[in-house]
Amino acid sequence: MNLNQPSIKLSQALLFAAILLAGPAQADDGVDTDSLYLQHCAACHGTDRLGGMGPALLPDNLSRLRKPEAEKVIREGRPATQMAGYQDILNDQQITALTEFMYQAPTHPLVWGLAEIRSSREVSYAKGTLPDEPVFDADLMNLFLVVEIGDHHVTLLDGDKMEPIHRFPSRFALHGGPKYSPDGRYVYFGSRDGWITKYDLYNLKVVAEVRAGINMRNIAVSADGNHLMAANYLPHTLVLFDAANLELLDLIPVANGEGESSRVSAVYAAPPRGSFIAALKDIPEAWEITVEDNRAVIRRMTSDTLLDDFFFDPGYQHLIGAARDGKHGVVINLDTGTTTAELPLPGMPHLGSGITWEHEGRRVMATPHFRAGAISIIDMDTWQVIKTLETEGPGFFMRSHENSRYAWADVFFGPNADKVHIIDKQTLEIVKTLQPEPGKVAAHVEFDRYGKKLLLSIWDDDGAIVVYDADTLEEEKRIPMKKPSGKYNVWNKINYEEGTSH
Ligand code: DHE
Numbered sequence: 001m002n003l004n005q006p007s008i009k010l011s012q013a014l015l016f017a018a019i020l021l022a023g024p025a026q027a028d029d030g031v032d033t034d035s036l037y038l039q040h041c042a043a044c045h046g047t048d049r050l051g052g053m054g055p056a057l058l059p060d061n062l063s064r065l066r067k068p069e070a071e072k073v074i075r076e077g078r079p080a081t082q083m084a085g086y087q088d089i090l091n092d093q094q095i096t097a098l099t100e101f102m103y104q105a106p107t108h109p110l111v112w113g114l115a116e117i118r119s120s121r122e123v124s125y126a127k128g129t130l131p132d133e134p135v136f137d138a139d140l141m142n143l144f145l146v147v148e149i150g151d152h153h154v155t156l157l158d159g160d161k162m163e164p165i166h167r168f169p170s171r172f173a174l175h176g177g178p179k180y181s182p183d184g185r186y187v188y189f190g191s192r193d194g195w196i197t198k199y200d201l202y203n204l205k206v207v208a209e210v211r212a213g214i215n216m217r218n219i220a221v222s223a224d225g226n227h228l229m230a231a232n233y234l235p236h237t238l239v240l241f242d243a244a245n246l247e248l249l250d251l252i253p254v255a256n257g258e259g260e261s262s263r264v265s266a267v268y269a270a271p272p273r274g275s276f277i278a279a280l281k282d283i284p285e286a287w288e289i290t291v292e293d294n295r296a297v298i299r300r301m302t303s304d305t306l307l308d309d310f311f312f313d314p315g316y317q318h319l320i321g322a323a324r325d326g327k328h329g330v331v332i333n334l335d336t337g338t339t340t341a342e343l344p345l346p347g348m349p350h351l352g353s354g355i356t357w358e359h360e361g362r363r364v365m366a367t368p369h370f371r372a373g374a375i376s377i378i379d380m381d382t383w384q385v386i387k388t389l390e391t392e393g394p395g396f397f398m399r400s401h402e403n404s405r406y407a408w409a410d411v412f413f414g415p416n417a418d419k420v421h422i423i424d425k426q427t428l429e430i431v432k433t434l435q436p437e438p439g440k441v442a443a444h445v446e447f448d449r450y451g452k453k454l455l456l457s458i459w460d461d462d463g464a465i466v467v468y469d470a471d472t473l474e475e476e477k478r479i480p481m482k483k484p485s486g487k488y489n490v491w492n493k494i495n496y497e498e499g500t501s502h
Pocket residue numbers: 064149174175176177178217218219265266352396444485486487501502
């Protein structure tokens with residue numbers, strides 16, 4: 001919804017006509033929601049509800065927004081966005097009816113294929129057309145990006161001075177880690193609505209955008225920086241792009257040999273293998289994808305369970321996946337494609353945020369659990385759980401750095417969500433529990449490139465980034481931010497640092 005009225009595309013106009021010809025939909029309370037939607041919302045959110053200048057208004061895309069919050073947004077608008085408040089235009093009954101309408105599946109088919117992807121692409125500055133000198137002075141390897149989901153912005157932070165350099169608007173609801181080009185100059189963001197934004201950190205400019213799907217999981221950039229792959233829930237596709245200008249190269253329908261299609265749980269780059277690895281949500285398969293002549297070549301690995309979430313060993317020889325039943329994990333050998341071990345991991349492990357380190361000469365990995373106040377520590381040679389740490393509630397993220405003796409784990413869910421545990425990586429014990437701001441969720445840590453300082457989010461609209469000394473564990477400063485979620489350090493990401501996500 002918006003006061004600026006962008007032009008409506010032909011396909012949307014045809015759909016608009018079809019809806020009008022079909023006659024207005026009346027809600028139970030007699031409100032004509034179709035007409036209200038077309039009059040007030042369609043210009044920005046699309047006549048087909050697939051989104052436009054505003055986000056998509058479909059049940060899956062809205063699943064994380066509770067209905068009362070959605071009503072509040074319609075009533076009051078969203079600060080610092082184009083979304084105006086409608087409380088003087090629509091009455092309570094109309095607002096409630098519109099909200100219900102948005103949470104119902106549309107009757108028209110939702111299509112996002114080659115034509116839609118191609119026509120969504122916009123290249124503002126083709127690769128090679130902007131200066132190669134950064135417009136600011138800072139260590140380019142110690143920059144952080146902070147995603148602020150409170151008002152859909154991103155802050156670029158100088159990791160030496162721990163001061164913001166620049167703040168810019170993002171697409172609605174970024175999710176998952178932004179991915180850097182191997183030299184750290186460009187970063188690619190993915191939004192839940194399927195938008196991929198390529199941003200030039202040297203020039204502080206969006207250089208290209210494309211929409212890969214209607215409901216996207218995440219994106220991955222190949223180790224050589226040449227290709228980008230997007231994993232979608234809707235439609236059931238993987239999409240391959242040229243990373244230079246986000247040109248569409250290949251659209252891969254995701255289905256098994258019998259033609260049953262599947263959502264994609266996620267896709268990651270596997271640098272030593274020169275490939276991408278994707279796991280499927282509705283079919284018990286993981287795929288290894290290589291790019292030949294700008295086309296995707298798929299190698300299928302079958303698993304004995306559906307994989308929701310997964311992780312890799314540092315050499316990318318094994319995929320460690322969480323089974324959908326939430327009770328165990330499986331280890332797939334990526335060379336043979338066979339399942340080589342099963343892990344007893346009750347309480348739904350969040351393997352995607354696992355980290356690894358050396359412990360008594362062996363590599364271990366640690367993972368929090370979504371449904372249990374526990375952290376499992378696993379020996380990566382024997383695939384045995386060697387320790388289970390009891391925490392003050394289920395956690396979401398874990399983080400460390402090769403140069404730090406500590407690993408940090410948040411307590412994201414439950415009454416202790418304002419606490420963070422600090423684990424000694426050698427004794428495998430929780431040595432300290434911090435409560436940076438009582439009553440506000442404290443979550444997600446990222447270290448600087450040296451492992452000497454770290455950033456923690458106070459996950460609140462009136463939130464902050466807290467800077468800690470990684471050795472003394474003392475707070476150094478707070479930088480106010482709007483619900484900061486993930487933080488991403490350039491050096492740690494492009495070097496696949498062992499204590500951070502990839
Ligand atoms: Fe995430 C990363 C899946 C809910 C914040 N999340 C990821 C990744 C996956 C994933 C597969 C890795 C992608 C990548 O980085 O390339 N997330 C899921 C879910 O399945 C789940 C549980 C349900 C869903 O709705 O999708 C989920 N995630 C959330 C949230 O509720 C969080 C806390 C808030 C939000 O923004 O939606 C959230 N997820 C994050 C963040 C990362 C992430 C901040 C990146 C972490 C990192 O350090 O790399």
